[in-house]
Amino acid sequence: VVLNHWGYDALRPLQLETMQAALTGQDALVVLPTGGGKSLCYQAPALVREKPTLVVSPLIALMKDQVDGLLQRNIPAAFLNSSLDEQDRRRVWQGIAKNQYKLIFVAPERFAGDAFFNLLEEAGTGAFAIDEAHCISHWGHDFRGDYRRLGQLKQRFPSVPIHAFTATATPRVRADIVAELSLNDPLELVGDFFRPNLIYRVHRRGSGFDDVINAVQDRPNKAGIVYCIRRADVDDVTLQLQAAGVQAVSYHAGMGDEQRTAVQDAFTSGRADVVVATVAFGMGIDRSDIRYVIHAAMPKSIEHYQQETGRAGRDDKEAECLLFYSGADFGLWQHIIQKNDTDSADDHINLLGQMYRFATAQTCRHKKLTTYFGQEWDNNNCKACDFCLDGVEALPDSTVLAQKILSCVVRTGQRFGAAHVADVLVGKVTDRVTQRSHDQLSTFGLLSDHPKQMAMGWMDQLVDQEMLNREPEFRTLALTDQGWQVLRSEADAQLCEVVCAKLKKRAPRRKPTSLAASFADAEDFLNKGSKTTRGRRRSSAATSNGQKPHADTAPQPLSPDERALFERLRILRKDIAQEMNAPAFMVFSDKTLREIARHQPKTESDMLAVKGIGPAKYEAFGEQFIKLVNVTPQTNE
Ligand code: ADP
Numbered sequence: 001v002v003l004n005h006w007g008y009d010a011l012r013p014l015q016l017e018t019m020q021a022a023l024t025g026q027d028a029l030v031v032l033p034t035g036g037g038k039s040l041c042y043q044a045p046a047l048v049r050e051k052p053t054l055v056v057s058p059l060i061a062l063m064k065d066q067v068d069g070l071l072q073r074n075i076p077a078a079f080l081n082s083s084l085d086e087q088d089r090r091r092v093w094q095g096i097a098k099n100q101y102k103l104i105f106v107a108p109e110r111f112a113g114d115a116f117f118n119l120l121e122e123a124g125t126g127a128f129a130i131d132e133a134h135c136i137s138h139w140g141h142d143f144r145g146d147y148r149r150l151g152q153l154k155q156r157f158p159s160v161p162i163h164a165f166t167a168t169a170t171p172r173v174r175a176d177i178v179a180e181l182s183l184n185d186p187l188e189l190v191g192d193f194f195r196p197n198l199i200y201r202v203h204r205r206g207s208g209f210d211d212v213i214n215a216v217q218d219r220p221n222k223a224g225i226v227y228c229i230r231r232a233d234v235d236d237v238t239l240q241l242q243a244a245g246v247q248a249v250s251y252h253a254g255m256g257d258e259q260r261t262a263v264q265d266a267f268t269s270g271r272a273d274v275v276v277a278t279v280a281f282g283m284g285i286d287r288s289d290i291r292y293v294i295h296a297a298m299p300k301s302i303e304h305y306q307q308e309t310g311r312a313g314r315d316d317k318e319a320e321c322l323l324f325y326s327g328a329d330f331g332l333w334q335h336i337i338q339k340n341d342t343d344s345a346d347d348h349i350n351l352l353g354q355m356y357r358f359a360t361a362q363t364c365r366h367k368k369l370t371t372y373f374g375q376e377w378d379n380n381n382c383k384a385c386d387f388c389l390d391g392v393e394a395l396p397d398s399t400v401l402a403q404k405i406l407s408c409v410v411r412t413g414q415r416f417g418a419a420h421v422a423d424v425l426v427g428k429v430t431d432r433v434t435q436r437s438h439d440q441l442s443t444f445g446l447l448s449d450h451p452k453q454m455a456m457g458w459m460d461q462l463v464d465q466e467m468l469n470r471e472p473e474f475r476t477l478a479l480t481d482q483g484w485q486v487l488r489s490e491a492d493a494q495l496c497e498v499v500c501a502k503l504k505k506r507a508p509r510r511k512p513t514s515l516a517a518s519f520a521d522a523e524d525f526l527n528k529g530s531k532t533t534r535g536r537r538r539s540s541a542a543t544s545n546g547q548k549p550h551a552d553t554a555p556q557p558l559s560p561d562e563r564a565l566f567e568r569l570r571i572l573r574k575d576i577a578q579e580m581n582a583p584a585f586m587v588f589s590d591k592t593l594r595e596i597a598r599h600q601p602k603t604e605s606d607m608l609a610v611k612g613i614g615p616a617k618y619e620a621f622g623e624q625f626i627k628l629v630n631v632t633p634q635t636n637e
Pocket of ligand 1: 008009010011012015032033034035036037038039040
């Protein structure tokens with residue numbers, strides 16, 4: 001069947017085992033990395049079944065392509081999702097009733113009511129294939145409530161086999177999939193997650209995106225994807241790349257459908273080589289010669305990271321996966337998660353923490369990735385990551401170095417984040433350092449020969465080795481029992497050189513033009529389908545810098561004195577945030593600062609009466625803000 005319909009002369013790992021399970025009617029859970037060939041595993045067995053195979057997938061955008069591909073191979077198939085109009089929907093519905101298809105693709109919401117279940121019962125179903133099955137688990141990175149309804153499939157169709165497929169499932173998620181789908185004695189197959197042609201390197205990011213721009217410039221004429229967290233960052237990086245002469249195009253969910261399709265087509269067909277994108281880009285990108293995937297910032301889970309980097313080097317030739325991370329990425333994601341995922345914020349923050357530990361760990365990257373997905377690892381040298389290739393060895397004076405750092409954490413009171421402790425260690429005189437008299441400490445300037453980034457990286461390594469504990473919300477550092485042991489010379493620590501992103505000089509860039517002009521260029525380029533517009537600029541009246549003007553949502557304007565206090569409060573907030581190595585909004589929002597400026601709380605109870613300040617926030621920052629309010633001259637009374 002495979003040879004006749006697909007023309008493949010060999011099967012990929014686990015495809016045979018999966019298809020055998022499908023044909024014997026055994027339930028199965030199959031974890032294969034992206035590109036491992038999961039679709040064939042349910043498509044080929046469907047051909048020899050009398051009744052159709054129902055494929056559940058959340059990826060509506062890909063269904064049409066899948067169905068078109070099958071129709072081209074003369075395999076009767078159809079899809080049912082919200083993109084169909086009423087007439088087409090009815091046609092497919094009737095086709096199912098008449099048993100016309102071998103494969104039917106549906107979105108999970110199809111099971112919302114009883115009607116579709118009833119139709120399947122009447123028409124008969126040969127098998128269920130559940131794609132992206134991790135969506136059923138709360139522990140996964142992409143939980144979808146609609147998937148929970150699939151739990152009913154086993155009750156309603158006890159004799160129909162279910163095959164669940166996913167590319168990313170930790171052992172915990174796998175157990176959850178089996179339980180939620182009530183799989184009956186399932187065959188569990190986990191593929192090989194080690195891709196030796198992918199070279200992983202991780203760098204602590206300097207300020208801005210200079211490192212990212214350099215990295216792209218260093219890889220001319222190669223296909224690559226640059227992932228950013230926010231749309232504004234996508235626009236920013238695209239502009240900077242274009243200004244540096246790289247013909248990069250943006251892709252994010254805020255763009256219109258047409259424009260997104262144009263970018264996707266241009267990239268897939270090789271007309272565009274560099275796409276700067278949010279996570280929205282990548283599903284269904286069928287380009288095998290992607291030579292690099294750069295993360296301009298840390299993704300929010302190892303699952304995302306693995307999926308996104310897995311798009312590189314599908315042709316099995318060498319490709320690079322570069323991650324530029326910073327502690328601030330953690331704070332930003334934390335904020336986004338707390339804002340958007342109120343029900344499952346803790347689960348997502350846990351996944352985020354795992355990702356941060358991956359970035360800061362000093363172990364083989366492939367080992368960390370594969371073992372995260374439950375695979376055994378007994379390879380001493382992967383020959384494909386910074387740790388194994390560049391020979392990161394423990395520094396000879398590791399323990400003494402660790403003691404210097406740990407003692408600075410103690411001397412500063414175990415109440416500060418890595419950024420402030422690093423300032424003290426490298427001997428940087430900041431306002432915060434002098435205000436706290438931390439320049440008088442014996443640990444001030446102990447690491448003055450080292451850059452601050454490196455001191456911060458070492459603190460991350462101490463966290464990874466559980467010698468320092470990082471408080472999850474405010475990111476303050478404190479010693480663990482093990483840390484105290486190192487400080488008392490009762491145990492050793494191992495610290496490695498930190499790979500700081502290099503700040504290389506390069507030719508001056510043209511100033512970024514406006515975003516509107518940049519899009520105009522990109523559009524020109526996409527429409528013309530050539531690379532001839534490289535470097536050309538249009539003038540544009542638009543002056544947008546890619547960011548929306550900040551909306552002031554305060555109900556009443558502040559008086560001039562209140563306004564002045566508000567500005568001072570913001571400076572204090574910035575100092576604290578820098579100290580915590582977290583974005584300012586993690587301390588207080590502008591709205592809360594406005595409230596403080598307006599009500600000028602002078603005691604703890606006044607402060608707790610301010611909207612947006614609870615006991616935890618008060619405990620962390622209250623006193624400093626009260627102090628500022630108290631020393632502020634009040635001329636408006
Ligand atoms: P996944 O869903 O696991 O990410 P796909 O099913 O989309 O992967 O397959 C990825 C690519 O590999 C597709 O282009 C597919 O045609 C191809 N492919 C799958 N199985 C084989 C095989 N046995 N031999 C050659 N190519 C294959």
